[in-house]
Amino acid sequence: MNRAWQIRKTERVWVSDVVIDVRNVSKRFGGLTAVNNCSLSVRRGSVTGLIGPNGAGKSTLFNIVAGNIVPDSGQVIFDGQDVTGLKPHQLFRTGMLRTFQIAHEFSNMTALENLMMVPGDQPGEYLANAWFRPGLAKSRETEVRKKALDVIDFLKLGHVRNELAGNLSGGQKKLLELGRTMMVDAKVVLLDEVAAGVNKTLLNDLAANIERMNKELGYTFFVIEHDMDLIGRLCDPVIVMAAGEKIAEGPMAEIRANPAIVEAYFGTPVEAA
Amino acid sequence: MTELIFFINQVVISGAVLGCIYALGAVGITLVFGILRFAHFAHSELMTSGAFFAFLLAGAFAAWGITAPIPMGFVVLPIAMVISAIFALGIDKGFYAPLRKRGAKPVTLLIASIGVTLMVQGLIRLFFGAGSYSFFETETKDVFRVDLSAFGSTRPLVITEPQLLMIVVTALSVIALHLFLTRSRLGKAMRAMADNADLAQVSGINTALVVRVTWIIAGALGCMAGTMLALDVTLKPDLAFNIIIPIFAAAIVGGLGQAYGAIAGGLLIGFAESLAVFNWTMVLRPLNAILPEWLQLPATLAFVPTEYKLTVAFVILVVTLLVRPTGIFKGASS
């Protein structure tokens, strides 16, 4: 069920339509097969959702794509490059970033510092430059600071920018995580259960920001989620996994109406709606 | 045959004795780590203080005219173990529990345990001075020499009475521990808590009681290990401080939190140390007769010179960390 590639030539650069291509990935933990020969793809510029019942292998697959788990077999192709088995800090450089289910902010640093630490090409992060080329470090630092302030403005977090990130609300922490991905103009953002632990009002805010990032700035999102309303609002297409494999893909309305999927979730066949 | 007996004396018996002490010490460490999740550095002081409790009791018993067929140190051991258990509980209540209540990190508890180590050592030195004492000032240490000339050996098998009793007592303690951990409710509760503290608590296990029992066992076994060590060599204030590192190594090699691992690790390191400094020339001497002139064995042929005996434990530890960080029995790691 993989969508066919559409190769477009733009300014002598070959750009494919598929940005993440998961090919025949499998992972076992002892006797348990979490992901079983799974293949799926994420289209550039989309907000693609990944849903499925508990134990379907979504989290494992997500973590494989994000580099936190190494698959037993199969490949992960990111923007034409084989990134299978790369560690998270190496994937960062390719332009793929992830957020965490339980917000992993740097709690003893301010919101602004949380953003400023992200860019990878800061000469000031090298001891030699900090000591012997302070001018170089300083000029980049000014750039980074400006960008961080822009991101703060976009996410409307200006009033808490000097607050310690540990003191922010759950929703604000998640916004901050999104902000971190904006600091490096990530190609793809992997959202791990972004709705977890966030109240409805702030969730609206989060969803609105994700939509803005996607439509105004062209970010691609790959979203794992249990909150069906959020998926319905944000995602097209939605991929469904069960028992370690992909069983369906399509717009949310189709998925909701598909009896096989309902059976996968509830275990009993249901009359088609 | 002589060579085999020499080997048994130097490696098997010596290694078993050392291994028993390391094993008992390591079990205390690994249990505290499994339940309370911090490295209890002051365990060496539980061992040393336990030995001193036993020493005082043995002296008192002798002064009261009590005699026994086995060394006085073993006779008073149960009482000393009780005192040590109470001492351990006291230390926890006074130094660690207040920090735990305030959510202290494992590092902080480790440093606090270093503080306890220094204070207890200081107190022991204050009262007993820095010299060494012996359990055998008023009684003699029986040495058993088993004559094996019937089997063709010119050397006897040598084992001292404390060493023999030590191996027996350790074996009994290991069996008792095993029965406790597998058969009793409290033992199973301990294993559950070491595995998953939160789940244990919500399952209705009295975690405070488990913590207390952990300290009791740690104190008691530490006292046993320290006393037996003192019976084998001499009693000094830094008795156990010198071997705390091999004991930690044993606990890590066996897998932190795994009691059986600690025993296995202790015995492994005990035997490894004895084997590493063993002089192979004594055993391989008969070969000299058949080897050519230029390949004669040197006077001492050992893996490691005797001065480096304690480093064997560290080398094993480093190798374990490289190859299998979770230890033999797969305890906790990163």
Place this chain on the structure above:
Amino acid sequence: MIQRSLTLFAGLFALILVIGWVMGLPFTSSRLVEAAAYALIALGLNLQWGYGGLFNFGIMGFLMVGGFAVTFISYPVNPQFWGADGPWLLGRALLAFFAGALLVLAARQSHRAGITGKWKTVLTVIAWFVAYCIYRSQIDPAAAYIESDAGGKWVGGLGAHPVLGWLFGGVLAAAIAYFVGKISLGLRTDYLAIATIGISEIIRALIKNMDWLTRGTLTVSPIPWPVPLPDAYAGGGQPALLLARGGFLLLAIAVLAIAILLISRAYAGPWGRMMRAIRDNHIASASMGKNVTARQLEIFVFGSVLMGIGGAMLVSFVQIFDPSSYQPINHTFLIWVMVIVGGAGNNWGAVFGAVLIWLIWVISEPLAKAVFDVVSYWSSTAGWGAIPDIEARSAQMRVFVLGLVITIALRFAPKGLIPEVVRREG
């Protein structure tokens, strides 16, 4: 915050004056030089633990390595060694070492030749064993020869300037830190603690027993000073002594100042921010592209360099290198107490803690003796007799006092007396 720091430093200064008045200037001047060296070492630990969150419990090993380095570099040349076969034999041992290393490396690369899995492990183990045997076969006769009269008893030094020895101490410490870090970083933090203790004990055993290299327990002295000795000052007596020590103290403070400058400059900028992020949440840092293990290694090595230099400074000052004088209590735990009590994560806290704890450590013995003397006087007049062994027991009191200080500090100022300043950018 600044006010509190200034008050504390003022108090410390007052304490120094009191000690100077009670114990005399020669005693106090020596202690201050030592305190400066310890401050440098505490800065090193502050880097590793305060900024990096790394447990180094093998500080003693790094200090010994620094001490060895300065001894080797600055002690006069031993012509007897260089005139005999010693250097040639050592050269062969070095070749054997490299041959062995190549063998092990080759075994580890054997998968290129098609040997994999269990067989590769077997081959690697055999390679280690053979390498060890080859090395021992060369070094043992070399060591025995050098230790004999014909070989000159030991290799002697290179006769160079002590400050070069200090720098070499930093280099050696960095090499060891790199090796230890490569093995143990990335595992549980407690494991790094145990690994560092282990390495430090191995270093101690090696330095104590390699008589051909370090004279082992026979000790090496006198080791030259980087500044003029008291004899060089005209007039002699106490003024010369104080002037000479003052010179050393100035040099030590200069080294300390350079270290503080370098650390502060790095920490104030992006490097410091990155380190704080890694210490705060290393999983998130890795996801944000920071190579956590490499950075931890970097800070571990940086801290060790300071420890190596500090250890070298101490040995230079006392002019004697005695491997038996290194004790974990004095040389590892003491530094930890300095940083924890002073304030982990704050350079000034580390310096303050170093000076304060060192002074407490050195006056607890005379103070305890004074207390014992008074109590003994009372107990004799009350008829219970004097307290025996006052000298020995006073010496042991330091240990108890140190433990007490740790416990009190953790209870009442768990973050230290001059704790880390949490920054909020404007």
